[in-house]
Amino acid sequence: MLRIRNLRCGYGNLEVVHGASLHVERGEIVGLIGANGAGKTSLLNAIMGLLPPREGSIELDGVSIARQPVWHGVAHSLVLVPEGRQLFSAMTVADNLLMGGYRNPDRDQAIAQALDRFPRLRERWRQPAGTLSGGEQQMLAIARALVARPRLLLLDEPSMGLAPLMVKEVFEVIAELRRKGVTVFLVEQNAMAAFGVTDRVYVLETGDIVMEGRPDDLLHNPEVKRAYLGKGFRNVWE
Amino acid sequence: MRAAVRHALPMIAMTAGVVALQLVISAADRQFYMTQLVMALYYTIVVMGLCLVMGYAGQVSLGHGGFFALGGYTSAILTTRNLAAHLRPETLQTLERIGLLWSRTDLYGAPLATLAPWPAFVAALLLTGAVALILGFPALRLKGHYLAMATLGFGLIVYRMLLGSAFTGYADGITGVPPWRLAPGVTVSGAMDNRIVNYYIACGFLLFVLWFLRNLTGSRHGRALRSIHDSETAAKAMGVNTPRLKLQAFVISAVLAAAAGSFLTHFNGGIGPSEADAMKSVRYLTLVAAGGMANIWGAMGVSLALTFLSLRGVFGVYDHAVFGGLLIVIVSVAPNGPGRWVADLLRRRRPTVRSSGAAAEPAT
Numbered sequence: 001m002l003r004i005r006n007l008r009c010g011y012g013n014l015e016v017v018h019g020a021s022l023h024v025e026r027g028e029i030v031g032l033i034g035a036n037g038a039g040k041t042s043l044l045n046a047i048m049g050l051l052p053p054r055e056g057s058i059e060l061d062g063v064s065i066a067r068q069p070v071w072h073g074v075a076h077s078l079v080l081v082p083e084g085r086q087l088f089s090a091m092t093v094a095d096n097l098l099m100g101g102y103r104n105p106d107r108d109q110a111i112a113q114a115l116d117r118f119p120r121l122r123e124r125w126r127q128p129a130g131t132l133s134g135g136e137q138q139m140l141a142i143a144r145a146l147v148a149r150p151r152l153l154l155l156d157e158p159s160m161g162l163a164p165l166m167v168k169e170v171f172e173v174i175a176e177l178r179r180k181g182v183t184v185f186l187v188e189q190n191a192m193a194a195f196g197v198t199d200r201v202y203v204l205e206t207g208d209i210v211m212e213g214r215p216d217d218l219l220h221n222p223e224v225k226r227a228y229l230g231k232g233f234r235n236v237w238e
Numbered sequence: 239m240r241a242a243v244r245h246a247l248p249m250i251a252m253t254a255g256v257v258a259l260q261l262v263i264s265a266a267d268r269q270f271y272m273t274q275l276v277m278a279l280y281y282t283i284v285v286m287g288l289c290l291v292m293g294y295a296g297q298v299s300l301g302h303g304g305f306f307a308l309g310g311y312t313s314a315i316l317t318t319r320n321l322a323a324h325l326r327p328e329t330l331q332t333l334e335r336i337g338l339l340w341s342r343t344d345l346y347g348a349p350l351a352t353l354a355p356w357p358a359f360v361a362a363l364l365l366t367g368a369v370a371l372i373l374g375f376p377a378l379r380l381k382g383h384y385l386a387m388a389t390l391g392f393g394l395i396v397y398r399m400l401l402g403s404a405f406t407g408y409a410d411g412i413t414g415v416p417p418w419r420l421a422p423g424v425t426v427s428g429a430m431d432n433r434i435v436n437y438y439i440a441c442g443f444l445l446f447v448l449w450f451l452r453n454l455t456g457s458r459h460g461r462a463l464r465s466i467h468d469s470e471t472a473a474k475a476m477g478v479n480t481p482r483l484k485l486q487a488f489v490i491s492a493v494l495a496a497a498a499g500s501f502l503t504h505f506n507g508g509i510g511p512s513e514a515d516a517m518k519s520v521r522y523l524t525l526v527a528a529g530g531m532a533n534i535w536g537a538m539g540v541s542l543a544l545t546f547l548s549l550r551g552v553f554g555v556y557d558h559a560v561f562g563g564l565l566i567v568i569v570s571v572a573p574n575g576p577g578r579w580v581a582d583l584l585r586r587r588r589p590t591v592r593s594s595g596a597a598a599e600p601a602t
Contacts, residue, residue: 048475050471050474050475069479070474070475070477071474071477071478071479073477074475074476074477075477079475080475082471082472082475086469086471086472086475087469087472088464088465088468088469088472088473089468089469090464090467090468091461091464091465091468095461095464095465098458098461099461099462099465099473099476099478100476102458102462102476102477102478103476103477144476148476148477
């Protein structure tokens with residue numbers, strides 16, 4: 001569904017991603033893990049069109065989408081939950097959801113479905129998004145993206161800044177999306193959380209993809225363990 | 239049906255208020271207030287248009303004085319420049335027959351043929367719209383305060399050019415702008431016996447702008463504008479074509495300023511370069527901030543009151559100081575507008591009245 005070849009992108013003189021290649025097949029949940037500053041967000045932004053790529057190709061269903069305006073992708077069901085959620089904090093929950101459906105003519109129906117999935121948001125309907133708790137904000141961010149009816153959903157660090165219980169709930173939602181046929185490309189620093197839900201994982205290290213594999217395989221890879229899972233991991237896991 | 243009534247109610251109330259104010263002024267025999275009131279109404283239209291750009295799209299424009307002047311001067315020049323000597327009589331006749339031209343004789347009985355006010359008005363709007371497009375196109379593709387800088391430069395250039403060229407009458411500006419007959423008995427002019435009619439023309443224009451902006455800001459596009467103000471990156475990620483939407487709002491706003499400038503020029507019978515003064519633009523900006531930024535009603539109310547008082551000369555030599563001081567106070571004390579500030583103050587004083595408790599609810 002999504003195919004990236006030799007993608008390079010960056011800011012000014014600084015190149016952040018040095019020729020990354022990856023692919024996401026229909027119905028898959030693919031993770032991209034890496035440390036802070038590895039270039040994960042830049043890569044996502046390049047896919048969305050928020051950051052113009054310098055080289056390489058990005059194809060969605062075989063059609064090149066590199067350098068196309070962002071709204072074009074959104075209209076074709078390529079939807080991003082941005083880093084740090086980026087809610088419209090001064091606007092109400094209702095307006096945030098309506099904005100999610102900006103390019104979706106069936107937004108009313110999509111909002112009704114999102115509210116059935118996240119009933120908490122119905123209670124908060126007229127409240128400014130900035131006054132919600134962290135967990136509710138993440139739910140709103142995901143619900144807002146779902147209102148756009150994504151076929152490919154890009155998630156940028158959905159676990160960031162959330163309590164462990166909320167992280168669990170967020171990943172339950174992601175697992176649910178798969179059952180509904182949404183393809184997900186997930187960027188995470190929290191490798192353990194990402195391993196629990198993904199079919200395949202790429203490891204990004206300072207702008208290069210250094211590894212690819214099934215979560216189970218990566219889990220037992222000593223290098224991954226050292227870099228992303230921490231020393232105490234073994235004791236917790238076994 | 240009920241929702242429609244609720245939506246229309248503010249407009250109906252405004253219309254009633256307009257009529258009531260006219261009756262009160264007439265009953266109190268203070269018709270001379272009408273002149274400043276009409277001027278305040280036109281300036282308020284500029285402020286309301288600026289509110290769309292500043293309050294909703296979050297883009298600062300310091301060029302609205304320039305747009306106002308551009309509209310006014312275009313109307314003034316086109317309706318005073320004598321074309322009688324430049325065109326063949328047959329051409330003149332044809333143009334007059336289709337309503338583009340207006341022939342008359344001047345004070346000394348010499349033939350005078352100028353463009354009619356309507357086509358001049360349309361030309362003013364088109365020219366201003368084109369200028370705003372050229373100005374805004376590069377500035378609004380970027381994030382940040384580039385529009386403020388571009389429009390500030392534009393305003394200063396317009397002011398200097400108006401002051402410095404014979405074409406625009408140097409510091410005197412352009413006088414002798416003819417009345418604008420909109421319909422039988424409805425003429426934009428400053429004639430004494432025409433005050434009440436002009437009051438209603440200006441109010442009608444204002445109500446139209448209010449209706450238009452209320453619908454626009456309540457629509458999907460208005461929501462998208464507010465979302466740009468909140469987080470431009472997120473707005474983009476939702477599929478909003480942000481440069482285009484910002485540009486549209488900016489052009490609409492500039493054209494509204496030009497329309498107000500054109501009307502006021504016909505009302506005053508002329509226009510001077512002081513309309514393009516940077517202080518004018520700062521004043522418009524101040525009034526939007528004092529009205530509560532993304533608040534068209536607030537911008538309208540504050541602007542009408544303060545502009546009227548200023549035109550009546552209530553502030554005397556401290557006129558500029560009042561608006562400068564207001565800007566400082568608003569920015570430092572109540573950046574979200576005086577209304578929000580008062581509401582916050584009340585809530586702090588009586589913490590028990592919190593009912594739904596938006597901000598007070600403990601996080602889960």
